[in-house]
Amino acid sequence: MDVEIPQALNPGYIGDAVKAAVGHVVSGHAHSTKGSSNASIQATAKVFGAIQGHWLSACLGVMLQLKVADALVDHAASSSSHDNAPAGQPAAARGAANGRGAAADDDDSAGMSIQQIAAACGASSPTATSHLYKVLRVLAQHEMLDELPGRKFTPNAATVQLVQGEAPSLGHMASHLINPPKWDAWKVLPQAVQQGKTAFVLAHGMDVYQYGELPEQAAYGEEFMKAMSFFTRHSLAGGATSLKDAYDWAGARVILDVGGGRGELLSSAMSWAGPQAKGLLLDRQMVIDSIDIPGMFEAKGVAGAAGRLTLMSGDVRQPFPQQAQQAQVDALLMKHFLSAFSDEDCALILKHCREVLAPGGSILLLQTLVPEAGDRQHNTCEDGVAPGLFAIEILAQCPGGAWRTLSEWQALFSAAGLRLAGNTSVGCNMNLMVWKAQ
Numbered sequence: 001m002d003v004e005i006p007q008a009l010n011p012g013y014i015g016d017a018v019k020a021a022v023g024h025v026v027s028g029h030a031h032s033t034k035g036s037s038n039a040s041i042q043a044t045a046k047v048f049g050a051i052q053g054h055w056l057s058a059c060l061g062v063m064l065q066l067k068v069a070d071a072l073v074d075h076a077a078s079s080s081s082h083d084n085a086p087a088g089q090p091a092a093a094r095g096a097a098n099g100r101g102a103a104a105d106d107d108d109s110a111g112m113s114i115q116q117i118a119a120a121c122g123a124s125s126p127t128a129t130s131h132l133y134k135v136l137r138v139l140a141q142h143e144m145l146d147e148l149p150g151r152k153f154t155p156n157a158a159t160v161q162l163v164q165g166e167a168p169s170l171g172h173m174a175s176h177l178i179n180p181p182k183w184d185a186w187k188v189l190p191q192a193v194q195q196g197k198t199a200f201v202l203a204h205g206m207d208v209y210q211y212g213e214l215p216e217q218a219a220y221g222e223e224f225m226k227a228m229s230f231f232t233r234h235s236l237a238g239g240a241t242s243l244k245d246a247y248d249w250a251g252a253r254v255i256l257d258v259g260g261g262r263g264e265l266l267s268s269a270m271s272w273a274g275p276q277a278k279g280l281l282l283d284r285q286m287v288i289d290s291i292d293i294p295g296m297f298e299a300k301g302v303a304g305a306a307g308r309l310t311l312m313s314g315d316v317r318q319p320f321p322q323q324a325q326q327a328q329v330d331a332l333l334m335k336h337f338l339s340a341f342s343d344e345d346c347a348l349i350l351k352h353c354r355e356v357l358a359p360g361g362s363i364l365l366l367q368t369l370v371p372e373a374g375d376r377q378h379n380t381c382e383d384g385v386a387p388g389l390f391a392i393e394i395l396a397q398c399p400g401g402a403w404r405t406l407s408e409w410q411a412l413f414s415a416a417g418l419r420l421a422g423n424t425s426v427g428c429n430m431n432l433m434v435w436k437a438q
């Protein structure tokens with residue numbers, strides 16, 4: 001049924017006086033036409049969208065830091081276990097299934113009241129509860145959770161993903177990306193751009209990896225690693241072609257993952273390559289020390305992983321360790337890794353990569369591609385990742401780094417004597433680029 005919205009309440013309604021004023025400001029003429037005023041309103045809407053994106057991110061930061069998603073999902077799970085609803089079914093869905101409606105106010109299981117949430121999040125003074133309510137209300141308007149009548153909230157599909165538990169999740173990724181140390185960097189972005197510096201270094205006096213190695217930032221470092229493990233698994237999900245099908249893994253006897261994190265990708269590659277494959281992983285010492293071989297490799301069916309795996313610590317700007325030099329690598333993986341380095345460092349790293357490749361071996365570059373200039377169709381990936389914005393996130397954190405366009409990668413690789421032998425979209429935001437010696 002169509003409902004007529006009174007003009008005064010309709011945000012799309014703009015009175016004639018306002019139209020005239022906007023037309024005057026934009027065109028410099030008092031006699032604005034309808035077309036020009038609409039165009040200017042649309043342009044204004046884009047600017048407000050950009051401004052408000054920053055505020056929405058700050059509100060999401062509140063939800064993450066106060067662990068609101070964890071409280072809501074825990075509450076829904078414990079409510080579910082108290083009645084005969086199917087296990088794991090959220091309270092709201094259960095209310096609907098019972099025929100009482102999800103918004104049953106008197107039913108403690110139909111969502112959590114703002115007072116309960118505030119108490120669980122350490123924000124229980126009346127003013128804090130009122131602040132939190134307003135933040136959660138706007139997050140509900142943006143579908144991060146659902147609001148019910150009576151200032152109650154229930155988890156939805158996004159809330160469930162924002163839980164920051166033991167297993168790597170979108171919650172860890174979101175918290176990592178919008179946590180205070182990163183905000184410090186965004187605050188000084190204008191100066192960093194003007195001075196050609198790295199914003200994170202300007203804000204903290206060190207790069208993001210050095211920061212994560214500080215003993216007092218252990219939780220930050222751990223969250224970063226969980227965020228990366230989540231993003232690897234996520235980026236390769238969905239899409240028309242899977243990474244498993246996009247490459248002849250059976251032909252890879254030796255696989256090296258450079259900057260491979262905790263082995264999320266290498267363990268999958270080894271499981272696809274079969275029981276004869278050997279794996280090597282190169283990363284920083286603190287990452288190598290945190291790798292759980294049974295939990296990551298054996299769990300994915302890489303039988304006898306400990307005997308087939310070589311874990312190496314080192315800095316990729318130095319020649320790779322001896323074990324890699326002797327390995328004759330068939331498939332050298334780099335996922336969301338090379339993008340952290342400047343063009344000069346990339347040239348050095350590619351030289352080191354070439355030194356360990358077997359004749360005929362391939363470099364498998366897995367990156368989210370920034371669209372080429374003028375290509376507006378690929379501004380946003382299927383999962384909402386905007387590669388051009390992520391490019392700035394990396395630019396702000398990693399000296400000289402940025403996500404790049406295909407032609408920018410081609411320039412770097414061809415200068416290193418490598419040619420593009422294949423480029424396939426794999427997963428929801430990822431391309432597999434295969435490079436071979438020219």
Ligand SMILES: C[S@@+](CC[C@H](N)C(=O)[O-])C[C@H]1O[C@@H](n2cnc3c(N)ncnc32)[C@H](O)[C@@H]1O
Pocket residue numbers: 209228229231232258259260261262264282283284287314315316317334335336337340
């Ligand atoms: C963005 S993460 C990507 C990890 C993994 N490839 C993935 O996609 O999940 C970058 C990785 O590079 C490692 N790294 C950063 N600088 C490095 C360096 N100079 N030498 C070796 N590893 C480095 C980090 O420890 C981290 O594990």
